[in-house]
Each structure stands twice: as structure tokens, then as C-alpha cells.
Amino acid sequence: MGAEMVWRSPAALAPRDQHAPSYYAATRRERLSTAPFEGPARTDVCVVGGGYAGLATALELARRGVDVVVLEQSRLGWGASGRNGGQVHVGLRRDQHWLERRMGEADARRLWSFALGARVHLDWLIETYGIECDLRPGLLHADHRARLSAETRRHVEYMQSRYGYAELRFVDRDEVAGMVATDRYYSGSFDLRGGHLHALDLALGIGRAAASHGARLHEDTEVTAISGARGRFRIATARGQLEAARVVLACNGYLRRLAPAVLRRVMPINNFIAVTEPLGAGGARRLIANDCAVSDSRFVVNYFRTTPDHRLLFGGGENYGYRFPADIAAFVRPHLRSVFPQLAAVRLDYAWGGTLGITPTRMPWVREFEPGIINASGFSGLGVVLAPFTGKAVADALCGERDAFELLGRVPVPRFPGGPALRWPTLVAAMLFYALRDRL
Ligand SMILES: Cc1cc2nc3c(=O)[nH]c(=O)nc-3n(C[C@H](O)[C@H](O)[C@H](O)COP(=O)(O)OP(=O)(O)OC[C@H]3O[C@@H](n4cnc5c(N)ncnc54)[C@H](O)[C@@H]3O)c2cc1C
Numbered sequence: 001m002g003a004e005m006v007w008r009s010p011a012a013l014a015p016r017d018q019h020a021p022s023y024y025a026a027t028r029r030e031r032l033s034t035a036p037f038e039g040p041a042r043t044d045v046c047v048v049g050g051g052y053a054g055l056a057t058a059l060e061l062a063r064r065g066v067d068v069v070v071l072e073q074s075r076l077g078w079g080a081s082g083r084n085g086g087q088v089h090v091g092l093r094r095d096q097h098w099l100e101r102r103m104g105e106a107d108a109r110r111l112w113s114f115a116l117g118a119r120v121h122l123d124w125l126i127e128t129y130g131i132e133c134d135l136r137p138g139l140l141h142a143d144h145r146a147r148l149s150a151e152t153r154r155h156v157e158y159m160q161s162r163y164g165y166a167e168l169r170f171v172d173r174d175e176v177a178g179m180v181a182t183d184r185y186y187s188g189s190f191d192l193r194g195g196h197l198h199a200l201d202l203a204l205g206i207g208r209a210a211a212s213h214g215a216r217l218h219e220d221t222e223v224t225a226i227s228g229a230r231g232r233f234r235i236a237t238a239r240g241q242l243e244a245a246r247v248v249l250a251c252n253g254y255l256r257r258l259a260p261a262v263l264r265r266v267m268p269i270n271n272f273i274a275v276t277e278p279l280g281a282g283g284a285r286r287l288i289a290n291d292c293a294v295s296d297s298r299f300v301v302n303y304f305r306t307t308p309d310h311r312l313l314f315g316g317g318e319n320y321g322y323r324f325p326a327d328i329a330a331f332v333r334p335h336l337r338s339v340f341p342q343l344a345a346v347r348l349d350y351a352w353g354g355t356l357g358i359t360p361t362r363m364p365w366v367r368e369f370e371p372g373i374i375n376a377s378g379f380s381g382l383g384v385v386l387a388p389f390t391g392k393a394v395a396d397a398l399c400g401e402r403d404a405f406e407l408l409g410r411v412p413v414p415r416f417p418g419g420p421a422l423r424w425p426t427l428v429a430a431m432l433f434y435a436l437r438d439r440l
Pocket of ligand 1: 048049050051052053054071072073074075076077078079080081082083084085086087088089221222223224250251252253254255256258270271272273303315353354355356376377378379380381382383384385387
């Protein structure tokens with residue numbers, strides 16, 4: 001398996017002029033649509049990638065009066081930002097213990113403040129720009145093994161006593177069973193500041209906000225090469241060249257060959273979602289009594305929630321190549337059935353896949369990796385809250401306010417062993433090992 005194979009079959013990543021056939025695409029209220037880029041042109045900052053990270057970078061820059069152009073190869077929000085589970089998580093993929101051990105207590109505390117700031121920023125975006133994305137409160141992290149209960153209890157106590165995070169509480173088996181109609185979970189932690197929302201409306205709402213401040217957004221515009229140096233980058237597209245003083249790469253799992261330095265640390269993996277037929281208000285509340293989002297403790301996470309029109313939106317199953325399974329509904333169904341056997345015969349009206357960027361430590365890789373070129377990606381399945389705020393941190397840094405950006409720059413993100421050529425076999429072996437452990 002060599003690097004060549006990576007470039008020859010990027011079916012899941014290839015640009016498209018339509019959104020994925022998702023529930024979100026079918027129900028979105030935001031209707032933002034923009035013209036392709038026509039060059040030549042100049043700008044202060046070129047952002048490559050129109051997901052949460054890129055659009056929020058553009059929004060903050062435009063708010064500050066910086067000239068910014070976003071180039072998106074497909075549609076705005078076409079990537080992970082428009083197709084994810086919509087789960088609102090507070091915090092990072094690694095808990096505070098891990099961060100304290102790896103970065104020291106002071107930086108771990110700063111990162112927790114960053115995570116809380118990201119959650120506040122999400123509310124601010126939604127309220128300030130009137131983004132109708134059905135934000136609902138509450139997220140349950142459910143333990144799929146009895147042995148995890150003690151650890152969860154310790155984690156909750158730690159977050160309450162050391163970080164003063166009173167919104168998180170331990171829930172025992174009876175309470176979990178009262179919230180979710182399954183006997184699969186033994187305990188969990190319930191986060192009142194967590195929640196769920198309409199992923200694509202959030203992305204398009206941020207895009208609309210950026211455009212309202214003068215950011216120039218262009219869909220159907222793939223960046224094929226970046227050359228030059230700080231102060232004068234040349235960004236190549238099929239319809240001409242953009243010249244920019246600085247570049248932000250916000251391509252996450254969809255990056256492909258544009259920046260090998262990023263590929264060494266951020267890898268694409270695919271994750272899948274299915275949405276049931278409408279279950280009626282009663283049916284939906286029977287599944288999840290308090291309408292919260294649920295995310296379980298499996299390595300290949302099952303995550304689910306109900307929608308405003310009373311369907312179950314269920315994410316489960318991953319694969320590690322550049323192709324999606326031919327029948328995604330059939331791929332997700334066993335995961336859904338394992339949690340809700342009572343839904344074995346339910347009709348699945350939507351099923352789609354998406355690609356996310358993961359890093360070896362599951363922490364984002366946010367760096368100026370060449371003078372004038374910043375990368376912001378690798379949110380490792382936790383981007384709904386973090387990616388927009390990271391975009392803001394990048395914009396702040398470009399305007400000289402570098403604290404949050406430098407904090408993110410200290411987060412440990414090593415290279416995948418083997419570099420781009422060998423990372424596939426190494427990663428796939430590791431992933432399959434952990435996925436197998438889920439079943440033990
Ligand atoms: C199935 C799935 C479920 C998920 N569930 C959740 C969840 O419930 N909660 C959560 O917090 N996170 C979740 N995530 C992760 C979350 O969606 C991401 O972390 C987040 O959307 C990342 O945003 P982004 O802007 O970095 O990347 P993306 O939204 O992927 O945007 C990158 C964009 O770059 C564009 N691009 C790439 N290369 C080029 C190029 N050469 N030229 C122009 N444009 C280019 C792509 O077309 C794409 O639109 C999920 C992800 C997936 C795939």
C-alpha cells in the first residue's frame with residue numbers, strides 16, 4: 001500500500017456540486033449559495049475550505065475589516081461540517097487528566113477555558129446571526145461496560161471539584177435507563193451544556209454571517225496548488241489565480257495532496273449516519289425521554305439523538321479507506337439495532353457518510369507550519385463546538401492576538417508513524433484492534 005494509492009482512489013473526498021444526500025441537506029433552512037471564483041484577484045487572507053473552521057476564520061477576519069476570500073471545492077458545508085451528528089460536546093477529545101499530564105496544569109486549565117469559550121462562542125454565533133439550527137440542551141455520555149462506571153464517577157467528581165464544572169453529573173444505571181430506551185448502558189455522565197443541533201444550518205449560517213461582513217466566499221472552486229512565500233502566495237484554481245499575503249488551510253479530512261506536511265498528522269477516516277422514518281412525538285420521546293444527545297463509550301462510537309420532526313438520527317460504524325460502503329443504511333443498521341433492538345424493522349429514510357480528520361493524539365493540529373501558512377484541522381470527531389472557535393483563534397492570531405493560537409500550538413500532535421505512505425496500514429491495524437476491543 002503506497003502513497004500512490006492514496007491519490008488514485010479518493011472517491012469519498014472528490015469534489016461534488018451537490019451536498020451529500022443527508023437529512024440535513026433535505027431539511028436545511030439556510031440557502032446560502034455562491035459563485036465560483038474567477039481570477040486573477042488579490043486578497044489579504046485566502047482560506048481554503050468552507051466548513052466550520054474556514055467559515056469562522058473568515059467571519060472573524062471580515063468582522064475585523066480584513067480582506068478575506070474562502071475557496072471551497074464543493075458546496076459550503078459540504079464536508080464534515082454539513083453532515084455530522086450535530087452533537088454539541090463541551091471539552092476536547094482528551095480529558096483534563098490527560099491534558100494535565102501531557103501539557104502541565106496551567107496549559108490544561110487554559111485549554112479547559114478555551115473549551116468553555118468555544119461553547120459560549122457557539123451560542124454567540126447562533127444568537128448574533130439568528131442561525132436557526134435547532135440547538136437543544138443536554139448530552140449523555142453513556143458507558144457501555146459496567147467496569148467504566150467507577151472511572152466515569154471519578155471523572156465527574158474531578159471536573160466538579162477541580163474545575164468547578166457543575167453542569168456535569170454522574171448518572172447511574174436506573175437514570176440512564178429512564179433517559180434512553182435501551183438496556184445497553186450501565187451508567188454515564190450528563191452534561192447540561194452539551195446538546196445537539198442541525199449541522200448544515202450551522203455551517204451555512206456561519207457562512208452567511210461571514211458574507212454579511214464582506215468575506216468573499218466561492219463554491220465549486222478547488223485549490224489545486226499553493227506556491228510562493230509569505231506576503232505573496234499564489235493559489236491556483238481552475239478559473240484563475242488568487243494572490244494572498246497569507247493562507248489558512250481548513251480542509252480537515254478532505255485535504256488530499258495540497259499539503260504533505262499536514263497529511264503526516266491529520267488522516268481521513270469515514271463515519272456513517274442513518275436517519276429513521278418519523279416516529280411521532282411519542283415514539284421519539286419513548287426512545288430518548290429528555291431529548292438529549294447520546295454518545296457512548298465505544299471506541300467506534302455510537303451516537304444518536306432525535307430530530308425536531310421526531311426521527312432518530314443514529315451514527316455508527318467507520319471505515320478507513322477512500323470509499324464508502326455501497327449500502328450505507330445496511331452498514332449502519334446493525335449498530336442501530338445493537339442499541340435499539342426494538343427498531344430492527346424501522347425504515348431508514350436517509351443514510352450518508354462523511355470524512356473527518358483525526359490525529360495520533362486526537363487533538364487538533366493548529367500551526368503556522370510554513371511562514372504565512374496556517375493549518376487548522378484534525379478535530380477528530382469533535383468539531384461542532386471546537387472548529388468554529390479555532391477558526392476565530394486563527395483569525396485573532398492573524399490580527400496579532402496570538403494567545404489562544406499559541407496555546408493550541410503547544411498541544412502535542414506527533415506525526416503518524418511511517419509518514420503518508422505507511423500511515424494507512426499502521427492506522428488501520430490500530431483502529432481494527434480498538435474496534436475489536438469494543439466487542440470484548
Ligand atoms: C459522520 C460524521 C459525524 C460527526 N459527528 C460529530 C458530532 O456529532 N459532533 C462533533 O462535534 N463533531 C462531529 N464530527 C466532526 C465534525 O464534523 C468536524 O470536526 C468538523 O465539521 C470539522 O470542520 P472543518 O471545517 O475543519 O472541516 P470540514 O467541514 O470537513 O471542511 C473542510 C472543507 O475543505 C474543503 N476542501 C478540501 N480540500 C480543498 C481544496 N483543495 N480546495 C477547496 N476546498 C477544499 C472540503 O470540500 C470541505 O468542505 C463528525 C464528522 C463526521 C464525518
